[in-house]
Amino acid sequence: MxxxxxxxxxxxxxxxxxxxxxxxxxxxxxxxxxxxxxxxxxxxxxNPEELIGAAHAGCFTMQLSFFIVEEGFTAESLDTQARVYFEDGSIPQIELDLKGKVPGMDKDKFNELATKSKENCPVSKLLNADISLKTSFES
Structure with a gap:
């Protein structure tokens, strides 16, 4: 796609x-x-930081829901807070704080899938992406 x-x-x-x-x-x-x-x-x-946080939390949580379904479960609830740190003109860290309820799933499997989601959601991958730039200027 x-x-x-x-x-x-x-x-x-x-x-x-x-x-x-x-x-x-x-x-x-x-x-x-x-x-x-x-x-x-x-x-x-x-502001850009809260928008990055919203995008990351949303992407990560949706990715996790796909992985949970692949394992034969359905999440009752998944809540993720993304804390984006701004420091000296850069964003050195994002903390994802996840709370989930998945009937029938054990904690180890949940943590495994959460880690897999953190590594594989497109926004996580974006943070290491090539960025292209096209400009147009009027004087």
């Missing part, structure tokens, strides 16, 4: 005093505000 998804960022102004919006192809985010204060302080809006 192959497909692509798009998201757009719009920014006006400088890094600290500017502001922008984020929009996703699906429309779930439609001109969602982001700015220095939403990223580094406590203002209303989103």
């Amino acid at each position: 192959k497909f692509n998804r798009t998201a757009k960022a719009h920014w006006e102004g400088g890094g600290k005093d500017g502001k922008g919006t984020l929009t996703t192809e699906s429309g779930v985010l439609k001109e969602a505000p982001y700015a220095f204060k939403t990223r580094f302080e406590d203002a209303v809006g989103t």
Whole structure:
């Protein structure tokens, strides 16, 4: 299966005093505000780190559900929190905190599948991906 998804960022102004919006192809985010204060302080809006966390938690959890079904079980509930660490201009770490309830499955199998999911979900793989860049400039 192959497909692509798009998201757009719009920014006006400088890094600290500017502001922008984020929009996703699906429309779930439609001109969602982001700015220095939403990223580094406590203002209303989103930021790249929480979006990475949401993407990673969602991808990992869905991947785990597929692996659980392959083993003949069905999850009653899977809840994942992704904590994305920002430090000195980089993201050195993401912690995934998983709570799951899978009737009939033992803890060892659950942990095995969770580890397999962490290693195989597309967003986990993305964190080591090649990134291409295409630019267009107007003066």
